[in-house]
Amino acid sequence: xxxxxxxASTKARIGDSxxxxxTAVTRRAPGxxxxxxxxxWTIINAVNGGYLLAVLGRxxxxxxxxxxxxxxxxxxxxxxxxxxxxxxxxxxxxGRTLSTGQASLFQYADDGTEVERIRVLASYGDLDxxxxxxRTSAEIPAFPPIDQCFGAGDAxxxxxxxxxxxxxxxxxxxxxDPATLGWALGAxxxxxxxxxxxxxxxxxxxxxxxxxxxxxALPPTAFELxxxxxxxxxxxxxxxxxxxxxxxxRVSITTRxxxxxxxxxxxxxxxxxxxxxxxxxxxxxxxxx
Amino acid sequence: xxxxxxxASTKARIGDSxxxxxTAVTRRAPGxxxxxxxxxWTIINAVNGGYLLAVLGRxxxxxxxxxxxxxxxxxxxxxxxxxxxxxxxxxxxxGRTLSTGQASLFQYADDGTEVERIRVLASYGDLDxxxxxxRTSAEIPAFPPIDQCFGAGDAxxxxxxxxxxxxxxxxxxxxxDPATLGWALGAxxxxxxxxxxxxxxxxxxxxxxxxxxxxxALPPTAFELxxxxxxxxxxxxxxxxxxxxxxxxRVSITTRxxxxxxxxxxxxxxxxxxxxxxxxxxxxxxxxx
Numbered sequence: 001x002x003x004x005x006x007x008a009s010t011k012a013r014i015g016d017s018x019x020x021x022x023t024a025v026t027r028r029a030p031g032x033x034x035x036x037x038x039x040x041w042t043i044i045n046a047v048n049g050g051y052l053l054a055v056l057g058r059x060x061x062x063x064x065x066x067x068x069x070x071x072x073x074x075x076x077x078x079x080x081x082x083x084x085x086x087x088x089x090x091x092x093x094x095g096r097t098l099s100t101g102q103a104s105l106f107q108y109a110d111d112g113t114e115v116e117r118i119r120v121l122a123s124y125g126d127l128d129x130x131x132x133x134x135r136t137s138a139e140i141p142a143f144p145p146i147d148q149c150f151g152a153g154d155a156x157x158x159x160x161x162x163x164x165x166x167x168x169x170x171x172x173x174x175x176x177d178p179a180t181l182g183w184a185l186g187a188x189x190x191x192x193x194x195x196x197x198x199x200x201x202x203x204x205x206x207x208x209x210x211x212x213x214x215x216x217a218l219p220p221t222a223f224e225l226x227x228x229x230x231x232x233x234x235x236x237x238x239x240x241x242x243x244x245x246x247x248x249x250r251v252s253i254t255t256r257x258x259x260x261x262x263x264x265x266x267x268x269x270x271x272x273x274x275x276x277x278x279x280x281x282x283x284x285x286x287x288x289x
Numbered sequence: 290x291x292x293x294x295x296x297a298s299t300k301a302r303i304g305d306s307x308x309x310x311x312t313a314v315t316r317r318a319p320g321x322x323x324x325x326x327x328x329x330w331t332i333i334n335a336v337n338g339g340y341l342l343a344v345l346g347r348x349x350x351x352x353x354x355x356x357x358x359x360x361x362x363x364x365x366x367x368x369x370x371x372x373x374x375x376x377x378x379x380x381x382x383x384g385r386t387l388s389t390g391q392a393s394l395f396q397y398a399d400d401g402t403e404v405e406r407i408r409v410l411a412s413y414g415d416l417d418x419x420x421x422x423x424r425t426s427a428e429i430p431a432f433p434p435i436d437q438c439f440g441a442g443d444a445x446x447x448x449x450x451x452x453x454x455x456x457x458x459x460x461x462x463x464x465x466d467p468a469t470l471g472w473a474l475g476a477x478x479x480x481x482x483x484x485x486x487x488x489x490x491x492x493x494x495x496x497x498x499x500x501x502x503x504x505x506a507l508p509p510t511a512f513e514l515x516x517x518x519x520x521x522x523x524x525x526x527x528x529x530x531x532x533x534x535x536x537x538x539r540v541s542i543t544t545r546x547x548x549x550x551x552x553x554x555x556x557x558x559x560x561x562x563x564x565x566x567x568x569x570x571x572x573x574x575x576x577x578x
Contacts, residue, residue: 070551071364071523071524073524073526075362075389075410075411075412077382077389078382092364092366092408093367093405100366100408116381119381119389119391119410120410121408121410123572130551131549131550132549133548133549135514135547135548136546136548138545191426225424234359234387235412237524239553239570239572241549242548242549255426256426256427256565257425257427257530257568258424259422259531259564259565260416260423260530260531261420261422262419262530264528264568279546279553281526281528281568283360
């Protein structure tokens with residue numbers, strides 16, 4: 001008991017963690033929020049799209065009478081950079097069980113004019129008010145135990161370090177299924193699959209807002225398809241279906257249709273109690289190589 | 290040859306068909322379009338959500354410099370009714386290969402004020418400008434031949450007529466896979482699957498805009514899960530991945546996660562040449578019974 005309590009005390013808590021501090025928005029006026037986008041969630045030069053979605057999701061959680069994103073769709077317009085940004089929200093409709101809102105994130109051009117980075121449309125509700133029924137037929141994909149999976153810090157012996165490492169790597173506790181790690185060893189599987197155990201490095205448990213980050217935090221499935229280079233997101237929609245239980249998440253991403261220079265990435269997130277807590281799909285561009 | 294030409298001449302053509310007439314919008318001013326929502330695409334009392342999405346998609350195709358919806362997300366706010374409506378579009382960003390726009394459809398309250406029905410965010414491009422590469426791993430689900438599938442007019446002998454028949458039934462040439470028709474015989478399979486061959490009744494072939502209707506035109510998967518009643522869409526996102534070839538489409542819809550009073554419907558649309566031309570996902574509410 002003492003040991004468990006001691007372990008728990010070293011973990012960051014929801015509301016007091018790197019993720020919470022870096023997604024915190026400051027209300028300047030009704031529907032207008034300031035944020036300094038953190039450099040801590042970048043991959044190479046790009047701010048992670050899931051982190052950006054969580055920032056917008058937090059502003060909407062403040063602007064709307066409901067606080068949990070049930071379904072949120074983001075269209076990525078121009079590339080965000082770490083630094084100051086402003087979010088403008090618009091309450092589209094408020095209802096008894098669902099409210100719908102819109103939000104845009106802007107940064108500043110050299111001449112000071114606002115440039116829109118992302119626009120989001122979302123419907124929020126109260127996850128805790130949903131009935132308990134679960135009649136899902138979805139099954140958790142087979143995952144090896146977490147200690148048989150690999151993170152950025154423990155590449156298999158003789159292998160080069162996992163590429164793509166960047167600031168975000170330090171903030172995530174990502175353990176990739178070796179079956180989807182071929183790309184890091186120069187031998188991609190050819191299958192559009194990526195699977196990982198997911199945690200935040202400071203131990204903060206998941207909540208509905210952090211799930212918006214989780215769905216976009218794994219290496220692109222394109223790597224396992226043998227493609228290199230950047231896979232920018234055009235649009236990302238996330239359904240949050242249940243409040244996640246404490247503990248590590250399992251994330252499975254699948255791409256079935258790579259064609260015409262675009263692909264979809266379907267993500268599923270399972271919590272430690274084996275519940276499907278989020279589903280997402282994004283449309284991304286690929287540069288074929 | 291003469292026979293083929295004669296058959297072809299009896300088919301409605303893209304641009305001159307029921308679907309085109311019923312989705313035609315009239316530009317009143319820049320970014321403002323009028324439409325009279327047709328009563329021909331209703332199910333029971335509701336205007337079909339895919340028809341509505343096609344109407345909004347047509348307004349955006351006019352407002353944006355690109356004309357094909359690549360990814361379009363709709364949040365359904367209040368129930369639409371046949372009759373006059375106005376659409377307001379907003380060009381969010383125009384780029385070389387993609388443009389992003391927003392659109393809202395409004396109808397009128399008794400006192401004449403506008404009530405927003407649907408809000409949409411979409412990125413458009415030019416499907417014909419995409420490279421020809423197809424590296425899809427998705428496979429067409431097994432479909433029985435079209436003459437072994439069943440439409441509203443040909444219920445199996447001794448069976449009651451397919452329920453849910455309504456105005457839209459007359460405009461669609463929908464042939465359901467008997468494996469997903471148990472609900473109509475009082476014996477739902479318990480699996481969240483619905484599959485059908487899809488055509489428009491007047492023979493008009495599919496185009497990117499009509500695919501927005503196609504993904505939402507089958508009976509709800511909830512029927513095969515043994516649920517009755519209404520399954521209103523909260524949000525629907527469609528990716529159009531390729532211009533469909535002429536001929537009947539195959540549509541497969543899957544629900545994996547029914548929980549907390551919500552479910553997702555994932556649709557795939559395959560054209561007559563076996564190409565995956567559209568993928569969609571919607572979040573819908575269910576009334577458990």
